[in-house]
Amino acid sequence: MHIAPFATEQYFNLYEFSTPHILGASDCETMSVGELLRLAQANVDDLLDLRLGYTESPGSPALRAAVASLYKTVTPDEVVVLGAPEEGIYLTLRALLEPGSHVIVLTPAYDSMLNLADHISGHVSRWPLRVQPGGWALDLDELERLITTDTRLVIVNFPHNPTGYLPDAAEFDALLDIVRRHGAWLLCDEMYRGLERNPADRLPSAADRYERAVTLSGLSKTYGLPGLRTGWLVVHDPALRAALINWKHYTTICASAPSEALATVALGIDEQLATRSRSLIADNLELADAFFARWPEMFDWRPPRAGSVALVGLNAPSATDYCHALAREAGVLLLPGPCLGADDHSVRFGFGRAGFAAALAAYERYLESRG
Numbered sequence: 001m002h003i004a005p006f007a008t009e010q011y012f013n014l015y016e017f018s019t020p021h022i023l024g025a026s027d028c029e030t031m032s033v034g035e036l037l038r039l040a041q042a043n044v045d046d047l048l049d050l051r052l053g054y055t056e057s058p059g060s061p062a063l064r065a066a067v068a069s070l071y072k073t074v075t076p077d078e079v080v081v082l083g084a085p086e087e088g089i090y091l092t093l094r095a096l097l098e099p100g101s102h103v104i105v106l107t108p109a110y111d112s113m114l115n116l117a118d119h120i121s122g123h124v125s126r127w128p129l130r131v132q133p134g135g136w137a138l139d140l141d142e143l144e145r146l147i148t149t150d151t152r153l154v155i156v157n158f159p160h161n162p163t164g165y166l167p168d169a170a171e172f173d174a175l176l177d178i179v180r181r182h183g184a185w186l187l188c189d190e191m192y193r194g195l196e197r198n199p200a201d202r203l204p205s206a207a208d209r210y211e212r213a214v215t216l217s218g219l220s221k222t223y224g225l226p227g228l229r230t231g232w233l234v235v236h237d238p239a240l241r242a243a244l245i246n247w248k249h250y251t252t253i254c255a256s257a258p259s260e261a262l263a264t265v266a267l268g269i270d271e272q273l274a275t276r277s278r279s280l281i282a283d284n285l286e287l288a289d290a291f292f293a294r295w296p297e298m299f300d301w302r303p304p305r306a307g308s309v310a311l312v313g314l315n316a317p318s319a320t321d322y323c324h325a326l327a328r329e330a331g332v333l334l335l336p337g338p339c340l341g342a343d344d345h346s347v348r349f350g351f352g353r354a355g356f357a358a359a360l361a362a363y364e365r366y367l368e369s370r371g
C-alpha cells in the first residue's frame with residue numbers, strides 16, 4: 001500500500017554524501033570508535049572478544065540497565081532497545097494503531113511520525129506549533145479542541161525537530177494533564193533531550209511522568225553517535241511492550257551486537273558526550289546570531305530553545321527550489337521546510353556539526369555573490 005515519500009531522507013540522499021558544506025543536519029558531530037573508547041577508557045579487548053551472535057530482542061541486559069539509569073522511575077524491564085531510533089516510531093505506531101484510530105500529531109514533524117500514523121490509521125489531526133515573533137508557541141487550546149475520549153494517541157517531540165521549540169515545565173504539565181484526562185497514549189520523542197540552551201529548561205522525561213507515555217530516545221543526536229543506530233523506547237505497559245516486541249520480530253529481531261556494546265560504553269560517559277554537543281551548538285549559535293543579524297531582509301531568525309536545529313523563515317519564492325540551487329551551485333546543504341511539513345518559505349538549519357563555521361562562511365560567500 002502506498003505511503004507518502006519520506007521527504008527528508010530523500011532530500012538528504014540527493015546531497016548528504018556529495019555536498020561539502022552540511023548546514024541543515026540534525027545530528028551532532030560524531031567521533032571514531034577509537035575516540036569513543038579512549039574517552040570512555042574502555043578496554044578494546046572486550047570489544048574484540050564480543051561474540052557476533054543474535055542478542056536479546058528487548059536489548060542486552062547491560063544496555064537496558066544503562067538506559068534505565070537515565071530516568072528516575074524506569075526499570076531495565078521497561079526498556080526496549082531498537083535496531084535504530086527510527087524503528088521505535090514504526091513499532092509504536094504498529095502496536096498502538098489500527099485503521100480509523102484517531103491520532104494527533106504536533107506539526108511540523110519528523111516525517112515518519114506524521115506519514116506512518118496517517119498510513120496506518122488514516123485519521124490524523126495535525127496540531128500546529130504557532131509561529132510568533134522570534135520563536136514558536138504551543139497552542140494548548142487547540143489541543144483541547146482536537147482531542148476526544150476516542151483519541152488513541154498524541155505524538156509530540158521535545159526538544160522539537162525542526163523548530164528547536166521546547167515548552168516550559170508548566171506547559172508540559174498542562175499537556176500531560178490534557179492527554180491523561182482523555183485516556184490517550186502519548187508518544188514523546190525525546191531524541192534531542194539534553195540539548196537545552198539553558199540546562200535549567202530541561203523537562204522531565206515523559207517516561208517519569210505519565211504511565212501511558214511511550215518515550216523514544218537514542219544516541220544519534222544528543223550523543224553524536226548516529227552510526228551506531230542505537231535507540232530505545234521506554235514502555236511501562238507490559239501488554240504494549242509485548243506487542244511492540246512482536247512487531248520487532250518482523251523488523252530487526254534484535255539490535256546489532258557491536259552497536260549494543262559500543263552504546264553501553266557510550267552511556268558510561270553520557271554527560272561528557274552531551275556536554276561536547278551542547279558546547280558545539282552554543283559556539284555555532286553565536287555565529288548564527290551574528291550571521292542572521294547581517295541578513296535581516298533574507299531571514300526570519302527564530303533561535304532554538306533546545307535541540308540542534310531551527311526552522312528559519314526564508315525570503316524566497318520557494319525554499320525548495322532555493323535549497324536545490326544552493327546545493328548545486330554552492331555545495332551548501334540546507335533542508336527545505338516542506339520536507340518536514342512546514343511552509344515553502346522556511347529552511348532548517350542544523351548547529352551540531354564541527355564544520356558549521358566553514359559551511360556558514362561558504363553560504364555567506366554565495367549570498368554576497370548574488371548581491
Ligand SMILES: Cc1ncc(COP(=O)(O)O)c(C=O)c1O
Nearest residue numbers: 084085086110157161189191220
Ligand atoms: C525527532 C526525530 N525522531 C527520530 C529520528 C530518527 O533517528 P535516527 O535517524 O537515528 O533513526 C529523528 C532523526 O532525524 C528525529 O529528528
